[in-house]
Amino acid sequence: MLLCLIAGFAILKKSSSTKVLLEADPVVIAYNTIEQSNSTAYKGKSIYQQNCQSCHAINKIMTGPALNGFTKRGPWIKKENIYKWIHNPAAFMAKDSYTKNLQKEYEVIMQAFPQLSKEDIDEIIEYIEYASLPQSSLPASMP
Numbered sequence: 805m806l807l808c809l810i811a812g813f814a815i816l817k818k819s820s821s822t823k824v825l826l827e828a829d830p831v832v833i834a835y836n837t838i839e840q841s842n843s844t845a846y847k848g849k850s851i852y853q854q855n856c857q858s859c860h861a862i863n864k865i866m867t868g869p870a871l872n873g874f875t876k877r878g879p880w881i882k883k884e885n886i887y888k889w890i891h892n893p894a895a896f897m898a899k900d901s902y903t904k905n906l907q908k909e910y911e912v913i914m915q916a917f918p919q920l921s922k923e924d925i926d927e928i929i930e931y932i933e934y935a936s937l938p939q940s941s942l943p944a945s946m947p
């Protein structure tokens with residue numbers, strides 16, 4: 805009985821999150837089993853959707869750059885820099901030419917998120933890394 809309830813809830817949750825992703829970023833549709841395969845990334849997904857998705861997509865340039873594989877470029881190789889950037893982009897940019905150049909290209913300064921903890925940011929990073937995986941590397945059961 806309890807198992808049925810849990811399974812039912814999981815299916816409900818799954819279908820609602822898939823719908824949101826459908827509208828937002830078709831490339832991410834394949835990841836609708838994220839909550840089963842990576843719970844940290846799953847937590848990060850909702851924080852990302854609430855805070856980042858209005859300006860960023862994984863594979864498409866929007867108000868801000870596409871975030872696919874961003875941890876492998878520029879200052880983001882060092883995780884500490886990602887925390888500093890998200891907490892205060894303007895302050896980070898003042899001392900960093902990589903992000904200063906991005907700002908020239910995108911013509912706006914990214915909003916600051918001082919309220920996000922390092923743990924929240926770790927979860928966002930985990931989600932972005934998960935969503936950046938080539939689709940061919942995902943389990944065959946995914947659509």
Ligand code: HEC
Nearest residue numbers: 855856859867868869874906907910911912913914915917
């Ligand atoms: C209001 C729009 C906006 C929001 C919301 C936003 N960003 Fe950005 N982001 C930008 C812009 C624009 C840039 C390019 C640098 C600049 O101009 O400030 C950027 C740059 C970045 C970069 C550097 C990308 C690269 O190619 O090196 C990262 C990483 C990033 N944002 C992460 C995030 C995360 C994580 C969130 C959510 C917590 C977020 N951003 C929310 C607009 C936004």
